[in-house]
Structure formats: C-alpha cells, structure tokens
Amino acid sequence: MPKPSGSKASRLSAEERQLEQQRDELLRKQQELKVRLERLPAVLAEQEAEQRKRRAAAAGPAISPYVGRNSGKRGRGARNRTMRTPRRERWITQLKTFGWLLILGIIIFMLFQVLPKH
Numbered sequence: 001m002p003k004p005s006g007s008k009a010s011r012l013s014a015e016e017r018q019l020e021q022q023r024d025e026l027l028r029k030q031q032e033l034k035v036r037l038e039r040l041p042a043v044l045a046e047q048e049a050e051q052r053k054r055r056a057a058a059a060g061p062a063i064s065p066y067v068g069r070n071s072g073k074r075g076r077g078a079r080n081r082t083m084r085t086p087r088r089e090r091w092i093t094q095l096k097t098f099g100w101l102l103i104l105g106i107i108i109f110m111l112f113q114v115l116p117k118h
Helices: 005-063 086-114
Strands: none
Touching: none
16 A cells, blocks of 8 residues: 555655754755854943943042042132141141131120129
C-alpha cells in the first residue's frame, strides 16, 4: 500500500515554507541584534558620562563648599571683594564683642539712673 506522492510533496512544501519563515525570522532578529550591538558602545559611554556628572555634582559639596559657586579669580566682582583672613575675622569678632559690652554697660548705667536711691 504505497502512500500517495502528492500528500508527501505538499507536506514537504509546508515544512519547507515553515522552515523558510523561521529562517527569515532568525535573519531579521540577527539584523536587529547586530544594529543594537553597534549602538551599544555609544549608549554605554553616554550613560557612563552621565553617571560621572551626577557623582561629581554629588561629591562637589563634600570636597569643598565653594565648588558650585562661580567665585573664582576670574569671576565678576572678585577684584573688589575683600579677603576674610583669620586675623580679620578675629578683629571683627573683638569689635562686635566690645560693641555689645558697651551697649550692655549703657543699659546698666541707665537702669542705675532710673532706680530710686534710698
């Protein structure tokens, strides 16, 4: 009982068509992956640069409180700004202290003037 040759041929052609579709799909996926592989180094470099920027921005204040400010030697108005050295800071603090002591002395003097004497 021989099998009909027509059904075998149609079965083969159906399998061939299925295999051809699978091959086309695999080729399409291969092309997509190749394109992604070519773009990947640029994307990774961009992500790394962005990460570096974020880390630098986050680490800036920890390194120096003046990193974010634009107050370098070349900045506008840097020439007429006075430097605050420790000696100058101490002098300013002493002046403030003597000023407050003078005000306190005046207040005490005025209180003694106002209080009744017995």
